[in-house]
Amino acid sequence: MPTFGVIVFPGSNCDHDAYHALKHIMGVDTRFIFHKETDLGKVDGIVVPGGFSYGDYLRSGAIARFSPVMQAVSDFAAKGGPVIGICNGFQILLESGLLPGAMLHNEQLRFTCKQVYLKTEAFDTPFTSAIPKDTLLHIPVAHGEGNYYADETTLAQLEDQNQIVFRYVDADGNPTRESNPNGAVGNIAGICNAARNVVGMMPHPERAMETLLGSADGKYVFESVLQSF
Amino acid sequence: MFKAEINVTLRKSILDPKGKAAREALHQLGYHAIQDVRIGKYIELFVDAASETEAEQIARESCEKLLANEVMEDFVITLTKTN
Structure with a gap:
């Protein structure tokens, strides 16, 4: 059976949600990996969870990237291991240089917490392969700095290499201005690296795992990675 | 001993939502020259x-x-010698 590691930084607050999603709902061996660890141990996949690592001091994710564990995560990613960064985890992957671009404050300056629709545009990543092609994901966002930014050269490269994984869309699947919760360029909600094994997304699939709690669309993300093993 | 004073600002091409909100408030106060x-x-x-x-x-x-x-950011460093 595969084993998942959930990284825990001081200030992480979605680590238990990610653990619950993997361990109790997907039924996968899962363990927490503390930020001071230099060795991930035997793991097949890594979740860099959401929260406010190091209080988001300086910039979101800026301090976390220098945690001892992040070198091990980079090495794991370089060997092709699947890594997903969710929300603050995405911000950490950007600061680490594992993914291109940066996060600005939400255009409207408010912390935004609501359900959004996501259109999947890249199905060839370990975290999206099991998402049905014609299905929009209905999952929540909860962030103050999710306004994805990259310069024009980087954006063109992301488009050319099909690295834009998710976009915010309306209920009909159109990437409208109204459906964009933070002002992100191109309605970008998630991207992957050129090797496609590292995915970052602002919305929270681990908070959309049970129909009783509003949506189970997040399960597709974790089903995808389990099928990839 | 040196003191390095560093100003970090958003690049000019990037919209600054905090700056925009402050500008609106300053205009409310009547400082339309800003x-x-x-x-x-x-x-x-x-x-x-x-x-x-x-x-x-x-x-x-x-x-x-x-x-x-x-x-997304630029920085400027100003150095002074201190005791």
Whole structure:
């Protein structure tokens, strides 16, 4: 059976949600990996969870990237291991240089917490392969700095290499201005690296795992990675 | 000992939502002469270095590696000798 590691930084607050999603709902061996660890141990996949690592001091994710564990995560990613960064985890992957671009404050300056629709545009990543092609994901966002930014050269490269994984869309699947919760360029909600094994997304699939709690669309993300093993 | 004063600002091409909100508030106060507001960070480093060149280099590397994110921010360093 595969084993998942959930990284825990001081200030992480979605680590238990990610653990619950993997361990109790997907039924996968899962363990927490503390930020001071230099060795991930035997793991097949890594979740860099959401929260406010190091209080988001300086910039979101800026301090976390220098945690001892992040070198091990980079090495794991370089060997092709699947890594997903969710929300603050995405911000950490950007600061680490594992993914291109940066996060600005939400255009409207408010912390935004609501359900959004996501259109999947890249199905060839370990975290999206099991998402049905014609299905929009209905999952929540909860962030103050999710306004994805990259310069024009980087954006063109992301488009050319099909690295834009998710976009915010309306209920009909159109990437409208109204459906964009933070002002992100191109309605970008998630991207992957050129090797496609590292995915970052602002919305929270681990908070959309049970129909009783509003949506189970997040399960597709974790089903995808389990099928990839 | 050197004091490095660092100003980190969003790149000119990037919309600054905090600056825009402050500008709107200043206009509410009647300061219509204010055309634009850009908000950044001010950081002081106290550096024990043998020369100004060395202090400058330490401050610059600190900005490049941690204090600024050059994807979206610019930085300016001003050095002064202190006792």
